[in-house]
Amino acid sequence: MKEITLINNSFAYGGFTSGNEGIWTRNEPFDPPTCDYISLSGRLGIPLTNIVRPYQAGGDKTEIVCAEHGGSGVIKDNELKKVDGLITAEKGLVLSIIAADCVPVYLADESAGVIGLLHCGWRSAAGFIVHNAVAKMQWLGASPEKIHVIIGPHICSGCYEVGEEVRRSFADNFTENELEALFAYREKSLYLDLSRTIRLKAMKEHIPVENISASQECTFHDTDFYSYRRGDRGRQDLAFIMMK
Numbered sequence: 001m002k003e004i005t006l007i008n009n010s011f012a013y014g015g016f017t018s019g020n021e022g023i024w025t026r027n028e029p030f031d032p033p034t035c036d037y038i039s040l041s042g043r044l045g046i047p048l049t050n051i052v053r054p055y056q057a058g059g060d061k062t063e064i065v066c067a068e069h070g071g072s073g074v075i076k077d078n079e080l081k082k083v084d085g086l087i088t089a090e091k092g093l094v095l096s097i098i099a100a101d102c103v104p105v106y107l108a109d110e111s112a113g114v115i116g117l118l119h120c121g122w123r124s125a126a127g128f129i130v131h132n133a134v135a136k137m138q139w140l141g142a143s144p145e146k147i148h149v150i151i152g153p154h155i156c157s158g159c160y161e162v163g164e165e166v167r168r169s170f171a172d173n174f175t176e177n178e179l180e181a182l183f184a185y186r187e188k189s190l191y192l193d194l195s196r197t198i199r200l201k202a203m204k205e206h207i208p209v210e211n212i213s214a215s216q217e218c219t220f221h222d223t224d225f226y227s228y229r230r231g232d233r234g235r236q237d238l239a240f241i242m243m244k
């Protein structure tokens with residue numbers, strides 16, 4: 001198991017873990033929690049009833065969650081369907097998402113007492129998930145200039161080869177200069193920088209550049225993490241964040 005801490009201060013704690021088996025999803029909505037969630041609950045000292053996991057769909061939808069959502073997707077059926085971002089103002093509620101190469105994005109506004117966690121594949125990163133999350137955080141009292149963004153471990157720009165259709169799709173949302181910065185050709189192959197994509201999206205939401213940081217860990221070339229591109233199926237890494 002590899003587990004790293006991305007935020008740990010008086011306000012919030014957040015990390016990224018492969019778990020022991022990388023199994024976070026259950027086959028049926030009412031199956032018991034997975035061993036990895038039980039283990040995480042023990043490490044955090046937080047009951048399973050305080051952990052939330054949405055049913056992700058690689059889209060733009062985000063939801064504000066509170067205590068009543070606790071345990072969703074972990075110990076009980078999940079009403080958070082096709083949701084790729086969670087926002088909360090509730091202390092002790094653990095937001096979690098699963099990812100195996102996609103980008104986990106951690107959001108925190110300490111002065112407003114609001115956090116968020118996003119699952120961003122290339123479609124979400126190029127789309128509106130960051131915008132939607134910031135809007136929901138503002139609804140809870142957060143201000144873009146006070147939001148801190150941590151871009152978690154994901155497939156790095158040196159490993160993430162994509163097809164031309166990805167660049168064409170990005171052209172709807174980015175200028176030609178931006179596309180030049182986000183994509184690179186190496187030996188006739190095209191590579192995408194997801195980290196820079198998220199950074200650019202956050203800056204467009206008026207989050208100060210000095211508030212944005214990124215992990216250098218890569219899920220693809222670090223074999224301690226699970227990676228879809230490397231062939232892992234059904235096993236994923238887990239990102240989590242909670243307010244203390």
Ligand SMILES: [Zn+2]
Nearest residue numbers: 156159218221
């Ligand atoms: Zn890499």
